Amino acid sequence: MQPESTIRYWPKTDVGRVRDVNEDSFLVDEGLGLSIVADGMGGHAAGEVASNIAVHVCRDTIFRERELLERFERGVDSVKREDVLRLMEQAVQNACAAVYAEAQKDNGKRGMGTTLIALLLIGSRGFIAHVGDSRIYLTRKGSVHQLTEDHSLINELLKRGRLTPEQIGKLNMKNAVTRAVGVYESVEVDTLDFDVLAGDQFLLCSDGLSEYAQQSDILRVFREVPPTDIADTLIDLANQGGGKDNITVVVVKVPDTRGLDRLANEVNLKLETLHSMPLFRHLTYQELVRVMNLTDVRTYQHGQRILQEGDEGDEMFIVLVGNVRVHTGDARISLLGPGQCFGEMALVDKAPRSASVASEGSSKLMVMRRRDFFDIVRKDHDVAVKLLWSFLGVLTDRLRTTSRDLGEAREQLAARTAEPLPLSENDLEEV
Numbered sequence: 001m002q003p004e005s006t007i008r009y010w011p012k013t014d015v016g017r018v019r020d021v022n023e024d025s026f027l028v029d030e031g032l033g034l035s036i037v038a039d040g041m042g043g044h045a046a047g048e049v050a051s052n053i054a055v056h057v058c059r060d061t062i063f064r065e066r067e068l069l070e071r072f073e074r075g076v077d078s079v080k081r082e083d084v085l086r087l088m089e090q091a092v093q094n095a096c097a098a099v100y101a102e103a104q105k106d107n108g109k110r111g112m113g114t115t116l117i118a119l120l121l122i123g124s125r126g127f128i129a130h131v132g133d134s135r136i137y138l139t140r141k142g143s144v145h146q147l148t149e150d151h152s153l154i155n156e157l158l159k160r161g162r163l164t165p166e167q168i169g170k171l172n173m174k175n176a177v178t179r180a181v182g183v184y185e186s187v188e189v190d191t192l193d194f195d196v197l198a199g200d201q202f203l204l205c206s207d208g209l210s211e212y213a214q215q216s217d218i219l220r221v222f223r224e225v226p227p228t229d230i231a232d233t234l235i236d237l238a239n240q241g242g243g244k245d246n247i248t249v250v251v252v253k254v255p256d257t258r259g260l261d262r263l264a265n266e267v268n269l270k271l272e273t274l275h276s277m278p279l280f281r282h283l284t285y286q287e288l289v290r291v292m293n294l295t296d297v298r299t300y301q302h303g304q305r306i307l308q309e310g311d312e313g314d315e316m317f318i319v320l321v322g323n324v325r326v327h328t329g330d331a332r333i334s335l336l337g338p339g340q341c342f343g344e345m346a347l348v349d350k351a352p353r354s355a356s357v358a359s360e361g362s363s364k365l366m367v368m369r370r371r372d373f374f375d376i377v378r379k380d381h382d383v384a385v386k387l388l389w390s391f392l393g394v395l396t397d398r399l400r401t402t403s404r405d406l407g408e409a410r411e412q413l414a415a416r417t418a419e420p421l422p423l424s425e426n427d428l429e430e431v
Contacts, residue, residue, distance in 0.1 A: 007121060009035060010251040012231040016208055017243030023047030024206050024248040025114075027055040032069070033121040034062060035250045039134050039206040041180065042112025046103075050114040050182050053102055054095040058118055058129075061091035073123045081125060081193050088129035089189045092116055092181060096131075099182025113180035117148060117204055119252065124263060126196045131187055132177045135210050137203040137218055138285075141268070144219040145285035147192060151179035194289045197264040199256030201227070206248040209234055212241035227253050266297070270366060273320055276339050278394055282386045290383065294372040300324075300359035307343060307357040314370040316344045322363030328355045335360060344394070347373045 009030060015022040023040035025048070036055045040047025062069075065087050072079040095116060103109045115132025128136055133150040149155065153176040181187055201222060205213075213234060225233045231249040238247045270292050274280045280291060297320065300306060307313065309328055317324075318341045326333045326342060333355055336342060342357060347370050377384040 006030075006255065007033060008227065008253045008255075010228060010231050010253075011035070011249070012235060013246065013248040014208075014235045014239070014243075016246050017239050019244075019246055021045065021048060022246045023051055024208070024246040025051035025055045026204075026248050026250055027059050028250060029059055029063070032059070032062060032066065034059060034118065035202075035204055035252055036116065036118045037134050037204045037206055037248050037250055038114045038116045038181070039132065039208070039246070039248070040112070040114040041177075042103075042109065046109040046112035047114065049102065049109060050099045050112040051116075053099050054114045054116050054181050057095040057098045058091040058116065061094045062087060062118075062120065069120075069122055072125075081127075084120070084122070084125075084127050085191045085193055088118060088120060088127050089191050091118065092129045092131060092189045093186055096181045096187045097185055100185045103182065111183060113183035115177065115206070116181045119202060119204060121196055121252070121254070124196050126194050128190075128192045128194075130190045130192075131179050131181050133210075134204070134206045137205075137215070139201045139203070139219065139222045140197065140199070142219075142223075144215045144222070146215065147194070147286050147289075149190065149284075149286065150177075151190075152177050192286065192289065193293065195263060195267045196254055197267060198254060200254040202250075202252040203230075203234075204248075204250040204252070205234070206246060208243075208245035208247035209238045209249055211245065212238045227251060267292075269320055270295070270297070273318060273339050273366065277318065277341060278397075279341070279344065279387065279390045282390060283383065287380075287383050287386070290376060290380070291368075294376060295366045295368050298365050298367055300363050300365065302359055302361050304359045305356065306359060306365070307353050307355070309354065309356040310352045312350060313343060313346045313353055314350075316347050316368045316373075317342055317357070318366040318368075320364045320366055323360040324357050324363055324365070325360045326355050326357050344391075346370060348391070 007030070009028045011026050011028050013022060013024050013026055025038045025040065027036045028034070036058055038051035038054045040049070040051030042050060068079055068083060068087065072081070072084055099113065103112050115134040116130070117134045117136050118129045119136055120127040128147060130136070130148045131151060133152040133155075135150070136147045138145045138147050156178060179187055203218060217237065218234070221230055221233050221237070230251045234249050235247050271288055274288050274291060280288060283291065306317065306324060319336055319338050321338060323335055323337050324342070325335055343353070345351065347368070377387060
């Protein structure tokens with residue numbers, strides 16, 4: 001038996017109730033902390049070949065760079081999380097080239113391809129590389145979150161408003177993917193990195209499961225079934241629902257012997273704070289994680305200056321813990337607490353700061369820079385639309401508030417102007 005302090009893996013695959021051949025493949029390398037699921041396509045035998053090549057080439061690429069992974073885990077400054085993300089992307093690209101090259105050798109395999117999801121756990125950090133409609137879910141604190149976004153025709157139609165969830169069942173091409181490994185020599189790969197907390201559990205699965213299991217079903221199974229039996233239970237669920245496709249499941253459990261530590265509390269606080277803000281409340285969990293990765297956390301002592309009126313700046317601040325005082329000169333404008341932000345105009349404007357801000361007592365703030373904000377807007381169209389639309393909403397609310405305040409000020413001024421002037425003693429003598 002493995003000690004309770006190690007990450008545990010429970011993989012299983014099943015042909016389903018309709019298919020004759022299992023075109024899914026999975027690979028678990030516990031030494032690397034790596035798990036991969038691939039769902040092949042391309043006709044009899046070809047899909048099986050594609051998925052098998054993909055998982056092994058992906059693993060081999062990462063294994064060759066295990067020294068880099070060890071240096072990252074030790075905290076060597078020269079190795080950043082971006083280096084690991086690039087390695088994950090390169091592993092999938094190598095798999096793509098290998099599947100494509102194999103297909104060129106045999107006309108019967110031309111056009112074969114596969115989905116691929118890979119999860120790499122290094123210490124307290126997780127890394128994902130993803131192509132296609134296989135999925136990775138995270139269960140944490142009694143909730144389940146989908147960490148990958150389907151590269152599928154259905155998902156594209158849903159995002160563009162051309163399809164409603166109720167119409168999905170009527171479609172004939174429900175399994176059509178918009179990206180696959182090996183159909184062409186290269187492919188666009190989605191990557192994501194995130195904090196891994198004690199007690200986290202992950203589910204990697206092909207669409208043979210996700211077609212039948214809703215997030216509520218997954219959460220229920222993870223709550224009610226021991227980790228050793230989750231894979232069997234989910235495969236049974238899919239087969240009972242019809243089992244039209246191959247079903248592959250890998251369950252991963254991070255040990256929870258440490259309990260909720262400092263990292264867990266900070267990560268949860270940052271995510272909850274971001275989600276409560278009007279600017280970010282429409283983002284998915286995966287998108288919130290991407291935004292959170294762009295931020296730094298800074299601590300300030302009582303009276304310490306955060307912003308100076310008149311200075312140029314390129315950072316937005318979000319209060320996590322404590323309070324900050326917004327003032328101009330000696331006049332206090334407002335006191336901001338947890339969940340409130342300031343300086344957001346610096347994300348889109350280079351104008352000087354309109355007020356000063358200092359810490360009121362000790363405080364902890366999350367900071368986002370303009371270049372990072374524009375980087376995610378430029379790279380992720382869906383996030384860009386949500387952020388810019390929310391930003392417009394925030395500015396509209398502020399404009400309405402300012403207009404209302406100006407209107408009230410005009411009314412008060414008009415009322416004072418209409419009042420009769422008080423009579424002086426000289427006026428009374430003349431009367």
